[in-house]
Amino acid sequence: MKVTLGLGGVLIVLASVAASIGFWSFVGVPATLIIIEVIPFLVLAIGVDNIFILVQDYQMDNLREASSQSSRVQQQSIGASTNGHTEESGARLLEIIHGSQFDLRSEVQKRVARSLGRVGPSMLLSSAAESVAFFCGSLTSMPAVRVFALYAGVSLVINFLLQIFAFTALLTLDARREAARKWDVLCCVRNRTPESTIQPPNETSGEEHDRYQSQEQQPDDRRDGAQPHGTWLYQAVSNYLSPFILSRWIRPMLMIILLAWMCVCVALITTRLEVGLDQRLSMPLDSYVLDYFDAISQYLAVGPPVYFVVTAGHNYTQWEPGQQEVCGLSSCSSTSLPSVIGAYAHLANRSYIASPSMVWTDQYSQWLRPNSSNIHCCRVLKSDPHHFCDASDYTSDCVSCLQSDELFPQGEEFNRFIGRFLQQNPDEVCPSGGKAAFASSVQLIKRNNTPSNVSVGATNFMTYHTVLKRPSDYLEALKLSRHIADYALRYWSDHSAKSSVSNNTIFPYSVFYVFYEQYLGMQAETALQLGVCLAAITVIVLLLLGLNFAATFAVLLGVVCIDVSLVGLMSIWDINLNAISLVNLVVCTGIAVEFCAHIVRAYTVSARKTRIERAHESLSEMGSSVLRGITLTKLGGILVLAFSNSRLFQVFYFRMYLGIVVFGALVGLIFLPVLLSYIGPSLNPFAVNAERERRDSSNGGNEEIAQESEMREEGQGESQFQATGCGSNRL
Template sequence: MRSFIQKSLFSLGNKVHANATTVIVTVLMLFSICCYGLQFVHIETDIVKLWVAKGGRLDEELSFLSRMQSTMNYNGSNGGVEIVRENGLGGGYQVVIQTPEYPGQNILDRDPLLKHVDTMREIANFSITLHNVSWSLSDICFKPAPPELDGMAADMSDVIERIVPCIWITPIDCFWEGAKALGPHPPIHTKDLSLLALLKSIPNKKFIQWTYFDPIEVINDIHRMFNIGSHLTFFERAGVGHGYLDRPCIDPLDPECPKMAPNYYDVCPLLNRFFNYAREHNITLEADDFSKDVYEFDLLSILDFGSKRRKRDAFLGMSEALINGTENGNESDSESGALDEIVQKDHDGRNLKERFDADCTAYRGPMMRWMSANPDKWVEFLVKSEYPTFPDYASVMSDGCPGFAKGVLHWPEDMILGGVKREGMGKKMKSAEALQSVFLVASPNDVFLRYKKEGGRTTAKMGLDQLNWSEQLAEEVIQQWQRNFTRMLYKHRANFDNEGLERRTIHPLASTSIADMLQEFCQFNYKIILVGYGLMLVYAVFTQMKNDGCLPSSQSCMGLALAGVLTVTFASVSGLGLATWFGIEFNAATTQIVPFLTLGIGVDNMFMLLHNYHDVMLLTNQHEIGILMRETGMSILCTSINNILSFLAGKPILYVSRANNLLWTILPIPALRSFCAQSSILLSFNFIAILTLYPAIISIDLRRRKAGLRDIICCVRGESREEAYSMITKPHIQVKRIIGDSLPRMISYKDMEEEPEVEPFSLHSLIRNHYVPFINRKCVKVSNFYPMFAVIKGPNIDYALQQHQIDNYRNAIASSKFVIKTKLGEPSEKYWLGMMRDWLASLQKAYDHEMELGKFNLTNGELKSNVSEDALIAHRLICSVGMEYRCEGRVGKVRLVDDMQTINYDGFFNYLTAWYNQDNMMYYVSQASFYPTPPKWSISDKDSPPLVPPAAPLAYSQIPFYLTGLSDTPTIIEMIKEIRSTCDRFVEQGLPNFPQGIAFTFWEQYLHLKSNLLTAIGIIAFAVFIVISILLFNPWAALNILVILVVMTVELAGFMGWAGVKMNPVSAVTLITAVGIGVEFTAHVVLAYLTSLGTRSERTSSAIDRVFVPVIHGALSTLLGILMLGFSEFEFVVKYFFVVMSALIVIGILNGLILLPVLLSLTGAPQEVFSLDGKTRLNLPPPLRRRDIEIEEDDEVLMMMPRNGQPFRSIVI
């Protein structure tokens, strides 16, 4: 077999030599045609498409909703196709993380928290301009839909929608200062409130701000004026309460800190004492002027809102008096004197309390600001009991923080704090190292609908082109805002010290950050590519350079080295073109890794050819290219085929369809499939080029050398013609050839017993005189948070009968230690079925109350008199059964929710419709994402029939959770296994479901990574063994190589663990390809060993002497090829490719040139060829006639050893 392959290679070399120009032109044309495919390049940057395999369980789960939407023909109740309004949360987010300014700083302190407040306010006010419209966070954030009000209250729905704040998860929600970032943005002028401005609960301010907005008081006032019906119960259940007014203040010395705050600091009783202190120390304060902030509404006097008007008049009059008195008085007429005068006199006829309050309003701010700036002076006029009370920040935040709606929004500690430290073994929080705020982003569909102008809506963006406004433009707005958000925070002033030096404490991250990174990652860095290829050219030219004086010698091969690198480069480009023809998409690996990796591997064969080319030219002048291919081709075959196989292990089967390229891999990750496919194609092109194109180029160089022309400078003749000719023209003497020997056997009469001298101080001299004796010595021979959803797969689920099973399913997932819970042990997030049950319970309570008052006819179920809206809704629901409206026999007997918390089976889907429409804000908060959505229905629609239409069976609904403690891959894998097992258990019980979230999308592959990795390594190892056994026809030798390859793989895996390179699909591919790439360091040595004579030690020495130099050159060229990966801007490339591949090369050299020779000297394959006289070199035969040489150049008499041990003569063809 080996002889047949060498014979074929010899024939190939001769044909290439005879038709060099034709071969070059033909191969270049074919490669150029492949390059044409590069115009169809598509770079994939979607992280999900790059990571999730098509057709697998994960892909089926991710595409479940879209498949349901495409297969179900759902129409709304209005008869026309309904635009489905999502739950609003599109899965996007922005994160800002604040870390300490110096090591050891406790982030749970006044200054860091106030810094976080300022950062949040900047983010909330940050805006971009796109399509001639200004967009802020409030325009794209996730916020609950406002309640749909009827009657006169409907005119205020747009203003209410603007007041409803964004939902963000932040630690400052624990404090009143959290309201500062809520806005609203842009500000709402009090005049925009129309009739709402008449309410006593609306402060006398020009703008509405959450810092002094009392939502429950405003809602109660609105309810008294317009009767908002069941919406009142919503706000009560949501727990909006007094908003932020009753939360502690981070800084009690903030003049705006509300009176409801637990640590409100009342400085008014201390004003007189402070003014005396100020007079003694020459301290002058200017009174605050609030007149510009006060909103004047003339109808107040008409509508007898006297108390508010009097309060404002008192404030205005006394503030003016105080200011004027301060400005016009002298030292004796100081602030204290002014206060005394005001308290003692009543110039305007107002009572003393109003005047005192006005004075307090004017001067409390200046006094508090002075105290905040001079804390060391407090002791001079205050006793400790009068000091302001700063909260125990750690205690306040230890149980998490509530959102603006305390009843449904609560942020556990794990979601908002990082690096928490506790006191001893207890649970009391002591400090933290990071604050984290998360801004939830609305879906493009929600933003589109939010500003789509419809009848009765006035909230459409000013200047927005409604004709062109689309969901795609909404998505563009979201992405541009997120990108600018990241850029703004990255350059934030808090990230630099006073001298402008970088000191990062604010760290931004957006859901677009990964896509942007991949987009940048996927761009070719031509500068690095050119530098990398330039270094390779310099190295290749330098290693092949031979000078004759100041000019290149005719024996130099610099031109061939240059041509070799260009050949490999062109082959790689052509391979990428063919890969594009096949539909293999480019990704980050294509642009950052493949060019350098294939270059480094591809030039190895070039160095092997050039190394033997020098020897062939010294020893023969006939059939040089054929002999070169025969003697070197076997090594090229072994290394190239195994390199290609190693990448095919990541891509065992390739299917090409008309639409796209479908791949199945042992490591089922599309990005790695593409990487492996492209690498195998490029290496195949390199293999073809090195066997056809490059030998043709060598044959042209051969003519130059025979003509005695200098290298590179071909127009200049080198040594004298006789001298040059004597170097290449030798008598034709045939000697016995060792099968597969890598050295030519056409030699001169020079005594073969004498080894040729090597140049001193050369690499070859080091090997022969020091390294080979060394390996023959006996001593050497012995010597954080993740969101997730639990998706319920319909529509073949009976939600009514399985409602408690759904509860159990949620509780089972919540029992995991990785799920964030409240202090009561409940999941941190409410879910739709529980919210719907609470709503029905509140309706039942109102219904029972009206029932006790006798407002229902228990016989026929009719109403006797007017009832509350909640009771009316309950009555409609009790009478609605499917598509039938029947009250008789149900009123007073059927309950919406019984004592076992079971929702009535008969009307479950009718109730679902009512809850979705009447409690719509809760639906948004629940993030249920119903599909199909229930039909529209409203209790206030007088024209609609009393029947509440049933909702269609839900094909898709989800339950939200937040995960924590996922600090590393093993922990995440443990979580996935635990959650998956819970989901599978309920699937077996008849509740189809699956988990969904970032952790499941990007870590699912790790579940079977180890088994897949072992399988892949086993496959490639077996393939290498079979290929080498066939090519060398020697399983023993193949086994020697396989042992070294396994050792190399184990050593590389150990190095990765030591270097902190985590095991993931990317590093797994590196391990797999290490098996094939390792053949580069072993096949040459073993082949030379097999074709040598003597004992195992003598054959080992001979093999090392022959191949050490080309193996080193090949290793260094590969290292040089991947060297540029070390200059990548992406740490991932440096760590997972440059470091690992560099380690692989070093490990390959150590094992291939140290361990393998030792192994061969101990357990190497038996000798295949030996001389009759027992010498390590064969005797010279008599000279042959030139005609015999030309007729049968390859016929050589060899002595083979049969199994019985008796020698015999054999003619090898």
């Protein structure tokens, strides 16, 4: 157990998140709830993985060193015993081991430096690729995703710097404590056993050992018969998982399974993936608002109101072009805006328009003209046309406002009476008054240089959507409303290109449009974000792997498989595509690099001859660290989210995070090594040269010991020969 290192690693993660929040708060970029919920998970996944890799490499280095020292002591003891000087050689070895010249602090620093030199490039590779990917993701137009990407990128950079400097120093201090046989946490308490856990380096082969350990590749002491025994998880991955998945018949079966799963995911994504966010998910499971939403979908006959807005600039003072484009009477154009809305209302199950619109121009026409009961709503004094009479006043000298048989007044007369229409309340005498229904639907612009002093600006025509139950219904209603507005405006532009009609536009508005408008381009935005992240990861991985295109392709393919698998899971598990799931997909892309980059880099520095052997070695060396650092450490925290009272956490955090961890482990630890065994990069010549130098130095030391032993045996045999008298010159 490494309690101090574990607490230190978690504190480094929290410090990096806090530093990122402090930095962007100082700059002026506001934080969101997603940042507090998601970024600690992301940084913890990446940070803990790097910590496990560094600590495991240091522990394996100690095991390898202890095994090597034991082998050297045995060889020197055997050589000494053949010469009859066992006691003298043993005393000399004890003097070397426990001599005052051995510096424990310097030996610990050397071993930590060797471990950091071996795994540091992998840590840099994953952290740089992920941080650059997030910084590129900040180019999005979605504010929530942009802010998240900025905070996450800075958090990863600070986390990597703290790992390299702070955690490495903490690892060195903990290694000194362990070497001095002191307790963890209670570092002032020493064990009863006085011997140190760190053995001094061998004097005869220390130079060759340091030269070999300075290389970037993972040493393979199993070839020389010195097999260090790691943790049970290391042994399980190395001795059971790796041989099984890389066996002769399992490899092609796994490739077929991966290809079939990718095809299934693509089919699900194109047919079943929905866009939007169900408003029920934002409520707790015991909230009364859920009953309200259920009652709306069950009992209401219409949905939310929708307004088709005609912006200022339309000509309402003449019949054509102008008035007939905005009226809904039988004598109006069949392509007028109210007529088009009414036509789509007959297809309510497909257009999501429940009823024809309320047309203020038609009501205005009825208000101007006498109705069937010969009631004149609009009346003026005959002697003073600018003075309006009450609709119930029949004693005064009043006449109807509209003297002609025209449907609408022309010219300035249209603007002259519109103000009175919008100020009159409907009653039993004149039910056509427009104040109640249309006072907020017509904008009046003051114009002092005209007889009426006002003109009509922007107006709207209100109708209702059908009952909208699912996010897809809201999104389709928004699309169809925009289609209706574009259709009417296109007709106006085609038939009235030279008139003032072409200077304005039509757009729909409803209360939910502002929330669902972001989903219109969600698929394209998701593809853009993931594409930018993958491009950034490709560039960084290619540079840090020494322009190794095959290895870069393997990392990229693994990341793509994890992303596609997660989106396929979204289609199966009823997880809609929205801003929250898009952030989780970006997080998935970053964590997928952790699952793939370490395995691929260990493959590239392996000196084994065949691809299968290199895949086995890379999985054995890095598989347990990835499994512990991301998979096992995350499952406990993720499973807790399944019991959350919030559906939002259950759907978008438990389900998606579980998918990230499961698919990342499956691809990184099972399918990626098999893929490398088929199309992995060719043998690294630098790793081969380093392995050859190590073998030469090792063989040279063994040959010297063997020669010394042979000389001692020859001398001992000569002495025995002389002692028997067979070698004398008596004859």
